[in-house]
């Protein structure tokens with residue numbers, strides 16, 4: 001008897017954990033029920049995917065959806081809508097909102113809010129502070145919590161923990177990997193008087209120099225080894241750190257941002273001014289090349305967008321008053337697919353970085369690979385479609401992207417979350433049915 005499914009994705013080139021195969025995928029009750037569904041299979045809904053690549057749902061493990069915050073800039077409903085338009089099926093959202101997510105009460109609020117307002121699935125970071133160290137071990141096992149996030153230097157007010165003694169106490173509270181923003185705050189503060197308001201935007205990478213990032217990472221690695229607590233170093237941006245972290249594979253995993261793989265100083269500051277300013281900064285060619293080398297040799301575990309929108313007014317202030325952070329959740333997949341088409345990495349490696357990588361680092365349950373029993377999350381892409389990234393396409397209310405005008409080849413044409421088609425050809429479908437991601 002022919003098998004019957006809720007959804008059948010027929011004839012696409014599937015990126016399976018063991019290689020690419022042209023096959024059909026059957027979905028029942030939000031999960032992958034069959035790989036290689038027969039030609040006689042029937043389904044409530046059929047997507048003809050011949051000529052398309054069927055990827056496991058792509059994850060952006062580093063976004064700032066600013067909610068609660070300024071809805072005119074971004075929010076969970078708008079940011080997750082941007083995510084599904086860009087081919088992302090799950091985002092992991094940072095805690096430095098206003099107020100910040102640092103205790104059980106605010107976490108409970110966000111869990112409920114996300115589950116009624118998100119268009120894709122969500123993981124939630126909880127911020128580590130000096131005050132909440134005693135609660136971190138319990139907070140990190142909360143529903144939907146992907147990790148504790150520690151800003152070890154980045155001037156984010158209460159959320160910053162810059163001294164070794166407090167960092168060690170955080171590492172001794174709990175067991176799951178901690179995600180770090182690694183720049184040495186003391187060095188940043190010491191160097192600030194070397195510069196003045198109105199200096200060129202490229203001063204950003206001179207102020208927040210290579211040594212600020214490398215020193216931060218050396219300090220964290222010493223403490224991670226001492227305490228045995230796994231560390232995920234977010235947005236690694238220097239050749240020095242990428243080389244150094246190869247000797248810490250027992251305790252550390254590595255994120256690189258799409259921005260550091262795509263943009264380069266001085267061009268990014270000449271062309272984009274404040275719209276090129278982020279932390280850690282976009283640097284010169286040596287670091288760009290080291291980042292690609294680290295993607296190719298396996299040093300890098302995950303790729304994120306660090307989607308961090310600000311109003312145009314905040315991005316047009318003089319340096320250093322300009323707000324640091326760039327929009328990116330919607331453009332991550334198109335830009336990465338263009339890198340695949342340019343031969344900088346394989347499609348299989350992109351899937352490793354955006355599915356298996358986040359699943360491995362954060363301990364995601366039931367996502368990150370096309371396999372029977374896993375969540376039916378898919379990103380369908382047309383590797384031959386060429387399109388220009390336009391600001392009119394951006395769903396985040398801030399309305400801008402640092403990739404405006406970039407012509408890319410490779411485009412997400414459908415986003416499917418647990419068997420529900422939530423985006424097809426630029427159209428968002430259904431309602432905000434996102435759930436919290438489960439973690440080990």
Ligand SMILES: [Zn+2]
Nearest residue numbers: 062094306308
């Ligand atoms: Zn960030």
